[in-house]
Amino acid sequence: MSVRALTLRATVGTAASADTGSTSPDAHQLVGPLHPGLRPQGHSHDTIRLGEDPVHGAVLGGLEVAEVRAVSRLLDLLAGAAAPLRVTTLASACGLPVARVRQIVRALEDAGLTGARPDALAGDCGLSAWTLARLRAGDEQPLHDRSASTVAQRRSGARVVIDGRGPLTGLLARLLGAAGVDRIRMGWYASAGEDHDRDSPDPTLVISVGTRLPFARSRDWWERGVVHLPVLAHAASADIGPLLVPGAGPCLTCVHLGLPGSDPRLTSASWNLLGDAQHELVQAEPSLAGLVSGTVAMLALGVIDAHPPPVGIRWHTALPLPSLATSRHEVHPHCDLAGHRPVNAAPDGPGATMT
Template sequence: MPVDNWLHGRFARCQPGGMTEFAEISDVTQAELPVPRRPRVLAGVAVLRRRTGELQIGIEPDHATVLSGLSPTVERAMHRLTGAHTVADLLGTSPEPQEHDELAKVLRQLDKRGLVEDATDHPRPTARLAADVTSSVLNGLTGAHVPDLRAHATIEVHGNGRLAIAVACLLAAAGVGRVHPIAGGVVVPEDVGTGYLESDVGRPRRTAAREAIERVEPCAVTRPLRRPTLVVLADSAVPRPDVVTKLSRAKVPHLLVRVHERTGVVGPLVVPGRSSCLHCADLRRTELDPCWPSVAAQLAGQTRPADLACAQAVAALAAAQALRFVAWRPPQSPPPVWNGSIELDPFESTTLARDWPPHPACPCGAHLREENLDR
């Protein structure tokens, strides 16, 4: 398929004269939409010239938009959407009212599609989190609130291996205000590479973990302060039953992250009483393999080794799911590891989504929740 045809078939298109190919909203709705007072393209979203009178906003086909039939004045204005200028500033000394209308239509549509924001209402996030905010907006979350939600979150990360420290460092770097590592023993050579240093070998993991987190984000609080927003249980194929029981009784959400030889697994995300729990998953496994309880008892609490590439890839996926949970507010769709898990094999470049629905025999009661009936 020729590139032009693929682009034209995938990108939303806008022709200011008619606006018929852009977003399928009526002229009445158009008039009711406010024009951003100080329009600013989301951080990281490219404004690209395709040809005379035609611009492309964004790269990814699911979000990118082609603007066609632009006047030279409006085309120039589109390259100045930094939030520092009003609409009048952008048009300069142009006396043509149709150019004002043209720019207003384009800005309304881009604002509706989430590609432009009003800098008056949304102060630009720190450069470090600007791309995170843009990603959140394009994924349907309220991007402007993401830094605050993360800053006020508390996430505990349990684990003695490469996964736990990698997840903890990623969460701190992504702006989570309180990241409390829970680890025992001392750092061993096979822990190094995802946060621990070679010089940490032989030192207490708890101390080295806090220092690793503070290296990536000096402002992160690493001591326990309050009830966690989320607990990440990492590195063990089967977490310790006493830890899981304590979290379930306290109604603390928890996310399982582990590596099975060469395959990383993230999930399920357990929101006690609402989503399937780890006992639900055990019941499902036992139905498939009657020996699972015996196998699980031998694996419980045992740190599993992880190769560096797999550990980093799985940690990134786990951190993304944790961050999505922190920003998640119903009626938004829950993270994909709700009632499920994602298996990742970096070497083969494959992923597998596996369902773990609530089990009717489990006393957690999640199978009675309305949101789980059709999942």
């Protein structure tokens, strides 16, 4: 992915000759700090790079040679600010005309690179990186009715169930916990415990980890309106997803019926808990388990952060090389579960490109 280029128009004056003060109505406007990870990282004769990340970074171009150092100083101030700063203050500190500072600030704001910096994210590399990634991902697509507005608030208020037996469930729980998800129920028959916990609301997301797909449990979650993500794991390979959103796209029975060699006469009522193999220990090769747990955690955080992965997409990975292949599943015409809507009628999230 190429780094974004922000090109400024011709300067309205030179740093040496223009007045840094102004009496215009917007001369005292406040400018929010640059988002985390966008500190200037060097420059050429007429450009300045913001951030080191090739995905989230940007390059500010259209500068004059004489103003590059002053603009770099301006960007340093915005990157290190803990609160909004006045345009006039920035102009005075950098030796740039107020009009030029406004022009630069407008380009940064239009690109979504500035804004209020929530205290909950200050100094936290993980949440800062995700906050910036969500800004680049486009509009939110919440799967739950929540009032939380920041990444940190959504994660602290989420309830995630990780149903499975084996080291992979522990790896996944640790990753989600480190990402700020506070309420995680994990372990063998964890989802069964949810069924008997009448005082708690339905979980934000259920993740099932097993050697077979959880058809019977998936049917129950679908009927309850619970979003769930199946993970089918073996010693040397794993299949992740698709994310199952009740009422949007395929269910797990649709996925099964769409696989080569499946029996089209099978219905959702054919599945039972014994067939789910919930009691079986999942043993994945350690390096594969690391890749799978990281992938599942990223998809789960997408659900929680209101930027879910696309409906109907399944990810496959296997030894010996790290790669993710994707396949797309549609609502199957022979599926008997109610509440289906075709995939193309459901909102797609980031990452819909097939590989």
